[in-house]
Structure formats: structure tokens, C-alpha cells
Amino acid sequence: MTSFTLHGIPVSRGIAIGRAHLLAPAALDVEHYLIAEDKVEAEVARLQSALAAVRTELQTLWSELPKEAPAELGAFIDVHALILSDPMIADVPLDIIRTRHYNAEWALVTQIEELSSQFEEIEDAYLRERKADVEQVGERILKQLMGSASLLPKNVDGDGPHMIVVSHDISPADMLQFRDRAFSGFITDVGGQNSHTAIVARSLDIPATVGVSFASALIRQGDWIIIDGDAGVVVVDPAPIVLDQYRDRQARQLRERKKLGKLKKMPSVTLDGTPVTLLANIEFPDDCVHALEGSAHGIGLFRSEFLFMNRAANELPTEEEQFHSYKQAVIAMKGRPVTIRTLDIGSDKPIDEDEQTSLNPALGLRAIRYCLAEPQMFMTQLRAILRASAFGPIKLLIPMLSHAFEIDQTLALIEQAKAQLRTEKIKFDAEIRIGAMIEVPGAALALPMFIKRLDFLSIGTNDLIQYxxxxxxxxxxxxxxxxxxxxxxxxxxxxxxxxxxxxxxxxxxxxxxxxxxxxxxxxxxxxxxxxxxxxxxxxxxxxxxxxxxxxxxxxxxxxxxxxxxxxxxxxxxxxxxxx
Known part of the structure; x- marks a missing residue:
């Protein structure tokens, strides 16, 4: 076979070398046939049994999570469990079997494809990639229906060559099945920097490249593969000289990583004696463990929208639920500051599925614009954050501000939340610092307006570059x-x-x-x-x-x-x- 190179999106650094292990999407093998009237309920029962098996499977995965597993994995298993119990997955396919007489696999795939098409219309990068979670849950159910629940190859163990998993997509929970095997990297056809798989890859420090179009079609089972996670490059069937070069680079990187571990207790100071503050970005309170292991001086960004994901409009996180999450992070950081970004959600990330999205959601009612349009929801979050500030230093970060009146309205709502808590005799940090995300070019070009009103600034380069x-x-x-x-x-x-x-x-x-x-x-x-x-x-x-x-x-x-x-x-x- 002739060597060739594929390009994708680098999401986790490092080099992986091994044999390709292809995971074929179960949806591709689905049969389509109609069920006789007298067999419909039996087909319904077959799908219900598969749903129950997946539910048990997820519970087992959760209970057997190794202690060293990233906190993200447990959270993502919870997300998949929530999706599994959602009526759109748990009930609608059953209705399709009863009304259209589709076989169970066909009914499930029909519904998954309908949900996926709805996600495709979302313009926001993060939420659009949540489509993958729905598809991954669907894959799990299909594997149960088709009797192929295990992803592990029967002929590969820890003594053989390392596996490079190649798939159209792979769920974070499925990665656990490879964790104790000779699994050293993965490649997917789809995905981006913000996909759950990418987040887990970075947490596990596993070399990975996503968005490698047609990788699963072009790569054959057992091919030798090199993943250059730094460049987002995949080399298939490399020449011996190329393989040797990458093995040398891989060995060099491993030596360098061991050296990095010795830096944990060293102060973060330049050669000329200038101190530099290093903070961590987190999605869940449990991530604080990894932040402290990396000797972070604090949390520079707690993305609070993760608490709101996969919720119905009438099941938003309560003030108590949010308060406990923020308090957990603050206590975990042992006196180091925790910067909590208020809800970055909007018409491109509708909480209510019936909401109409704007023609260009990235420029529409999102982040602080959405929060100001939903003051009751915003007030609930502000109260929860303020209450948590009584347990340690918290900084309040507001996303996507671009106008003076938005800043003023936000500050007024924060004062209102403080007044409520004072009336209720609930403790909070009265001097809590408030800052703005600079991620809109207009905000960067009108910075004095922000400097005059706020205590600190944080540049969100992802959106700033995008806009x-x-x-x-x-x-x-x-x-x-x-x-x-x-x-x-x-x-x-x-x-x-x-x-x-x-x-x-x-x-x-x-x-x-x-x-x-x-x-x-x-x-x-x-x-x-x-x-x-x-x-x-x-x-x-x-x-x-x-x-x-x-x-x-x-x-x-x-x-x-x-x-x-x-x-x-x-x-x-x-x-x-x-x-």
C-alpha cells in the first residue's frame, strides 16, 4: 500500500504510533423492514430491552470509573444517561414502531437522524457538536439491538502493538473500554475543538485528531498509523524512515513530559524575574483537582453553561443546585480565586426546543444579551454565584458585552441580587470583582468604556478571532x-x-x-x-x-x-x- 497523509483538527498534543482499529458505525449496518401487526409489541419490547441494557451499561461504566479518570468522563456519562431517558429517545422510537411498523433499528435511526438534523441548524460551535452525544447514545442502543455491544477487538491485548482507534465518531464513555488496553490515540471523521471527545482526549493526554474527513473510509483495518497531534496530521502506512523519525520525536516528547512534572512546585517567573499568573479553564467543579495538580494559581474560567446543558426549559438548574456547584469549586480551590462566567447560551443554544432561532444566531440573542432578556433566570444565577462567594474568592465574568448599556444593566442586576441577599440576611462577598469577556471586536476597539466600569478583563480569543x-x-x-x-x-x-x-x-x-x-x-x-x-x-x-x-x-x-x-x-x- 502507498503511504498517504490526512489532515484534520489537532485537539490533543503528542505523537501516537500503532495499528488502526476501525469502529464501524452501527447505523450503517441497519436493516429496514416492516413489522407485522401482531409482532409490533414484541418489537417494542425488543427496543425497550436494549434501552434498559444501555442504561445498565452506563451505570456500570460510572461505578467502575478508575480513580485517576478525568472528572469529565463521569459528567459525560451522566449526560448520556440524561439523553437516554429523554422522551425523544426513550418514547418516540417506540411510537414509530407502533404507528409506522418500522423494525426497532430503523425506528431508532429515523429518530436519531431527525434529532441530528435539528442540531445541524444550530450555528454555535459548542452546541452543534452536542449532536454527537445524541448520535453516540443511538450507537450504543443499536449495538445492543444488533448484539455487538463491545467495541473491543478480540485479537488485541496490552502485549500487542498499540491501537489507533479510527471511527466516524466515538463517545467519551466508549473511550473507557480502551483505557486499560493498548489504546494510544484516536482519529475521527467529525468533531472539533469543543467536542466532548476532544475535551476528554486533552484530559487523558491522548494524541488525537478529529475532523479528518473520510478517515474511516480511507484507512483499512490493521494499517500502521501515525498521529501527529500537534499538527493534526495522520500518516497512513508510513515509510520506514518516516516511522523512525516519528519514533524519535515520540521518545523525545516522553522525556520532556517527565521533566515537566518537576516544574509543579517552581514559581511561574520569567528569566528576568517577572511573575506570570497561570489559571485553569474548567467545565465542572471536579476539574479543580486537575487544576491543582497542574499548579494553577486559580480558575480563570468556569464555564457555567455546562450546568444548563441537556435540560428542558422547565428543568433549569435551581439556585440551590447552582450554588452547590459553585461552592464546591470554590472550596476545592482552597483559597485560590475562581472566575465564574455567567451563562453563555442563547438563540443559538435554545434552552426551550420550541424557541425560534435567529437567521444568524452567532450574531443574535446570545450570552449576556440572552441573560438580560431573561432577567429571572439571570437573577437566579447571580444569587447562586454571590452566595458561593461567601466560601472563598469568586470573580464574576460577563460574556459577549459590547455596549455600555449592557454593562450598566448587568451591574444594576448584580446590585439588585445583592440587595435581595442582604434583606434575606444571606452572606456574600460585597466586594466581589466583576469583569468582561473581550470577544467582540467592537468591545476591543471601545475598551475605555469597559475599563471605566469594570474590575478586570478576560480576552476570549476563540470568538474574537472568529468574529x-x-x-x-x-x-x-x-x-x-x-x-x-x-x-x-x-x-x-x-x-x-x-x-x-x-x-x-x-x-x-x-x-x-x-x-x-x-x-x-x-x-x-x-x-x-x-x-x-x-x-x-x-x-x-x-x-x-x-x-x-x-x-x-x-x-x-x-x-x-x-x-x-x-x-x-x-x-x-x-x-x-x-x-
Whole structure:
């Protein structure tokens, strides 16, 4: 076979080398036939039995989670259990069997495809990828119906060559079946930076590339595979010399990772003695364990919308439920600050399935706009956050602000929530700091408006780049245009950091750029002194900081910022790594 290379989206760093193990989607093997009237209830019972088996399977997975497993895995199993119990999955396929006389597999696939098409209409990157969770639950049920519930190959064990799992998609829970085997990486046809599979891959520190179109069709069972997780490259049937080169790189990376572990107790300070704050981004309170293991100084971004996912409109998390989640995170961080971002949800992420989405949801009623339009829901969250602030330092972060009146309305609602708690004699931090996400170009260009009203700022580079370049970063058709080093992006970043520093307002970067070691020295050279990233990236970034000299980086960065030629910028940023 001739060697060839595939390209996808890098979601977890490192190099994996092994044999391909293909997981065929059960949906592709589904038979379509009609059930006789007198056999309908028996077919209904067959599907009900499969649903019950999957429910038991998920419960078993949860109970057998290893202690060292990332907290995300348990949360994702819970999400799949919620999807499984949703009437759209638990009841509608049964109705299809009864009314259309479809066989159980056909009825299930019909409903899954209908739900998937609804998710396709959502423009937001994160929520669109939640379609994968529904499809993964459907796959589990289909495997039970078809008698092929196990994903594990019968002829591979820990003594054989490492497996590279290749699939159209794979659920985080399914990854557990490979955890104790010779599983060293995975490749999927679909997915993006924010998919649950990507999040778990980063947590487990497993090399992975997603969005590799047609990988599962082009790669054959047993092919030798190399995953270059840093570049998002997959090499199929590599030549011996290429295989040797990657094995050398892999061995070098393993040695470097061992060295990183020794940095945990070292202060995060540049060569010239400048301290740099390293914070962690989390989705769930249990993630605080990983943040502390990476020696994070605090939580720079707690994405509170995870508490709201997969809920019906009348089953939103209560004030008590939110309060306990925030309190759990605060206590877990042992006095280190926890920055909680208020609900980043909207018409592109409708809580109520009957809500109409706007023509362009990314520019519509989302994040703070949605919260201000739903003051009762927003007030519930504000009260919960304020109550949790009595148990440790909390900072309140507001997403997608772009207008002065939005800031003023938000501050007024926070004061109203404080007044309510005072009346009820409930403790809270009266001096809680309030900040804004700078993720809309208009906000970056009108920064004095924010500096005047707020206590701190946090740059969300993912959305800032997306909005600046008018690019959907998970759309494969235009993904190549997503460029953090575009001159306009660098201008907005550098001027925002500089203006905040001049006004002595704390500012951090909490988007993907903060955890990208290729960007660390550039951001330091711009004047950034506070980085927030996934816990798995903390030590790698700390290593860059410890080896950086600001007296050298700052003039080199100023030179980069004066350039408008992409190639010149890219080469100059590459040279920063050697300074």
C-alpha cells in the first residue's frame, strides 16, 4: 500500500504510533423492514430491552470509573444517561414502531437522524457538536439491538502493538473500554475543538485528531498509523524512515513530559524575574483537582453553561443546585480565586426546543444579551454565584458585552441580587470583582468604556478571532482561514493588553491561544501576565515562561506587530521560540 497523509483538527498534543482499529458505525449496518401487526409489541419490547441494557451499561461504566479518570468522563456519562431517558429517545422510537411498523433499528435511526438534523441548524460551535452525544447514545442502543455491544477487538491485548482507534465518531464513555488496553490515540471523521471527545482526549493526554474527513473510509483495518497531534496530521502506512523519525520525536516528547512534572512546585517567573499568573479553564467543579495538580494559581474560567446543558426549559438548574456547584469549586480551590462566567447560551443554544432561532444566531440573542432578556433566570444565577462567594474568592465574568448599556444593566442586576441577599440576611462577598469577556471586536476597539466600569478583563480569543475574520472555526470549508496570527487579530490583542496595563486593570487571555506554547512568548512580548487554559496545558506553558526573557521578547514582538505580511509574521513568531 502507498503511504498517504490526512489532515484534520489537532485537539490533543503528542505523537501516537500503532495499528488502526476501525469502529464501524452501527447505523450503517441497519436493516429496514416492516413489522407485522401482531409482532409490533414484541418489537417494542425488543427496543425497550436494549434501552434498559444501555442504561445498565452506563451505570456500570460510572461505578467502575478508575480513580485517576478525568472528572469529565463521569459528567459525560451522566449526560448520556440524561439523553437516554429523554422522551425523544426513550418514547418516540417506540411510537414509530407502533404507528409506522418500522423494525426497532430503523425506528431508532429515523429518530436519531431527525434529532441530528435539528442540531445541524444550530450555528454555535459548542452546541452543534452536542449532536454527537445524541448520535453516540443511538450507537450504543443499536449495538445492543444488533448484539455487538463491545467495541473491543478480540485479537488485541496490552502485549500487542498499540491501537489507533479510527471511527466516524466515538463517545467519551466508549473511550473507557480502551483505557486499560493498548489504546494510544484516536482519529475521527467529525468533531472539533469543543467536542466532548476532544475535551476528554486533552484530559487523558491522548494524541488525537478529529475532523479528518473520510478517515474511516480511507484507512483499512490493521494499517500502521501515525498521529501527529500537534499538527493534526495522520500518516497512513508510513515509510520506514518516516516511522523512525516519528519514533524519535515520540521518545523525545516522553522525556520532556517527565521533566515537566518537576516544574509543579517552581514559581511561574520569567528569566528576568517577572511573575506570570497561570489559571485553569474548567467545565465542572471536579476539574479543580486537575487544576491543582497542574499548579494553577486559580480558575480563570468556569464555564457555567455546562450546568444548563441537556435540560428542558422547565428543568433549569435551581439556585440551590447552582450554588452547590459553585461552592464546591470554590472550596476545592482552597483559597485560590475562581472566575465564574455567567451563562453563555442563547438563540443559538435554545434552552426551550420550541424557541425560534435567529437567521444568524452567532450574531443574535446570545450570552449576556440572552441573560438580560431573561432577567429571572439571570437573577437566579447571580444569587447562586454571590452566595458561593461567601466560601472563598469568586470573580464574576460577563460574556459577549459590547455596549455600555449592557454593562450598566448587568451591574444594576448584580446590585439588585445583592440587595435581595442582604434583606434575606444571606452572606456574600460585597466586594466581589466583576469583569468582561473581550470577544467582540467592537468591545476591543471601545475598551475605555469597559475599563471605566469594570474590575478586570478576560480576552476570549476563540470568538474574537472568529468574529474578527468572519469565520466559523469548525466549518471544514473555511477552517483554513481561521488564523490567530492574522494582523488584525494581533492588533486587537496587543492594543487591548496594552490599554488594560496602562489603566492598571488586570487582564487575562482564556481562549485557546493561552494554552498554545507556540503563542506563549508572543503573548508575553505583548505584555500579557495572566494566562488561563485547560489544566493539561499548564506545565507546558509554565516551561515556556521559565525560559523566556522579556527584555528580548518585547522588542521582537513590537517588530512583529509592525508587519502585515502573513509569512513574515509566521516566521518571526517561529523565531521567538529560539530567543
Amino acid at each position: 474578527t475574520l468572519a469565520i466559523d472555526r469548525v466549518d471544514h470549508e473555511v477552517a483554513h482561514l481561521y488564523n490567530p496570527l492574522h494582523p488584525s487579530v494581533l492588533f486587537l490583542l496587543s492594543t487591548t493588553i496594552a490599554m488594560a496595563a496602562k489603566a492598571e486593570v488586570p487582564i487575562s487571555v482564556c481562549g485557546e491561544m493561552a494554552g498554545d506554547i507556540k503563542m506563549t512568548r508572543l503573548l508575553l512580548g505583548m505584555g500579557l501576565r495572566e494566562f488561563s487554559m485547560h489544566p493539561a496545558q499548564l506545565l507546558s506553558v509554565k516551561n515556556e515562561i521559565l525560559n523566556s526573557d522579556l527584555s528580548v521578547l518585547e522588542p521582537a514582538t513590537r517588530k512583529i506587530l509592525r508587519s502585515y505580511e502573513p509569512q513574515v509574521i509566521a516566521e518571526a513568531v517561529e523565531r521567538l521560540q529560539t530567543l
